[in-house]
Amino acid sequence: MDFNIISPMQVTDVELVASNIAENDHPDWGAGTTYAAGDKVISTASHRIYESMQDGNQGNDPVADDGTWWLDLRATNRWSAFDNRRSNKARRADQITYSIVPTQDCDAISLFGLTAGSVRIEVWDGAVRIYDQTFVMADTGHVVSVYTYFFGGIVYARQKVLNGFPGYIGHRIDITISAIGATAEVGHIVLGRNHLLGTVLNLPRIDFVSHSRKGYDDFGEEILVKRGSTRKVEVSLAVPTIQAPRVMDIIDEVDGLATAFYASGNGPNFGVEGLGFVDDHGQPLDVAGESVFPLILKTLK
Structure with missing residues (x-):
């Protein structure tokens, strides 16, 4: 594959x-409105939801705020x-x-x-x-x-x-x-x-990474806090050595970006796909013709 x-x-x-999701999660922020602690607004400039951190909050633009007056919660429903x-x-x-x-x-x-x-x-x-x-x-x-x-x-x-x-x-x-x-x-x-990087060699590895936590109360009883999970995907790719600069340029292009990766071909992809980022990429070069490149990606929650 x-x-x-x-x-x-x-x-x-x-x-x-266009979208059929209206951007009306909360009222749009207004410079002349006084907000109490806990009030929520949206900004159609940043497309995010903000929560007021203090009473008497007036004239403080949440987009430019440093966290003193507003807490940036998440993207609006339309832009999520x-x-x-x-x-x-x-x-x-x-x-x-x-x-x-x-x-x-x-x-x-x-x-x-x-x-x-x-x-x-x-x-x-x-x-x-x-x-x-x-x-x-x-x-x-x-x-x-x-x-x-x-x-x-x-x-x-x-x-x-x-x-x-x-x-x-x-x-x-x-x-x-x-x-x-x-x-x-x-x-x-x-x-x-879409960029095809190379052929997946045998034994790709997919690790389940749990972000949940276990603690204990005063009586020693476990307290489980569910926080979701991500995956770590490790593959080795067979790539013609002459294409090594192309592969590295593609990796450099997507570095630090949320991107999609997947395996294609006639058979199943065995779960080698996800939304994530490149964590590590090595390029040991075999000048004889074809090199094996290890690639590690981590999915986003």
């Missing part, structure tokens, strides 16, 4: 042209799909829609933290729809016996990766996340340019 990484495009007010976090999800009853006009060529899209029965991707060149695919999110990988086929219930995939669609500059990409009769959710959306 091949290992791919998506160089992400930043999504701002320029790229995000682009805040580099999988756990802070955009939510809406039945369906979520986003319309994005890329400012750079992007031929790949990856959606994480999904609660959806289906995902539809459309690409428009002006008034002409040039791409239209709907993906049913039922995950058949949980069917391991006749019993689970009939009685195991329906399990839905939590993420979807797609590449090869014509997301050129100026085209409009419409994303529809549907969970009719329930609450549609998406944790993070990555759009960008």
Whole structure:
């Protein structure tokens, strides 16, 4: 199987042209309004939610505040799909829609933290729809016996990766996340340019990293605090040595960015995919022709 990484495009007010999620989580901050401790506001400039730290809070712009007057809580619901976090999800009853006009060529899209029965991707060149695919999110990988086929219930995939669609500059990409009769959710959306780095060699390693904590009360009873988990993915890639500079340039391009990575090919990807960042990358070079590059990535919560 091949290992791919998506160089992400930043999504701002320029790229995000429409959504059916209204940005009305809380009242918009007003310079003339006096806020009490605990009051919450949003800023449509930063697309974030803030909580007042003190009474008598007036005239203090939360976007410019240093934490004295305002606590930055999280992205607004509309923009939670682009805040580099999988756990802070955009939510809406039945369906979520986003319309994005890329400012750079992007031929790949990856959606994480999904609660959806289906995902539809459309690409428009002006008034002409040039791409239209709907993906049913039922995950058949949980069917391991006749019993689970009939009685195991329906399990839905939590993420979807797609590449090869014509997301050129100026085209409009419409994303529809549907969970009719329930609450549609998406944790993070990555759009960008897909890069094939190399071939995954045998024995890739995926580690479960728990961030939960265990403590004890005064009587010695355990206190469990659930804090979620992430994964550490280690792969070794076979890459023609002549392509070593290309691979290192791609790694440098995505360094410090929340990006998508995944394995592709005819067979299963064995869970080698996620939303995360490059933690370490070595390049021992075999000048004879093909080198083996170890790569470590960590997923984001």
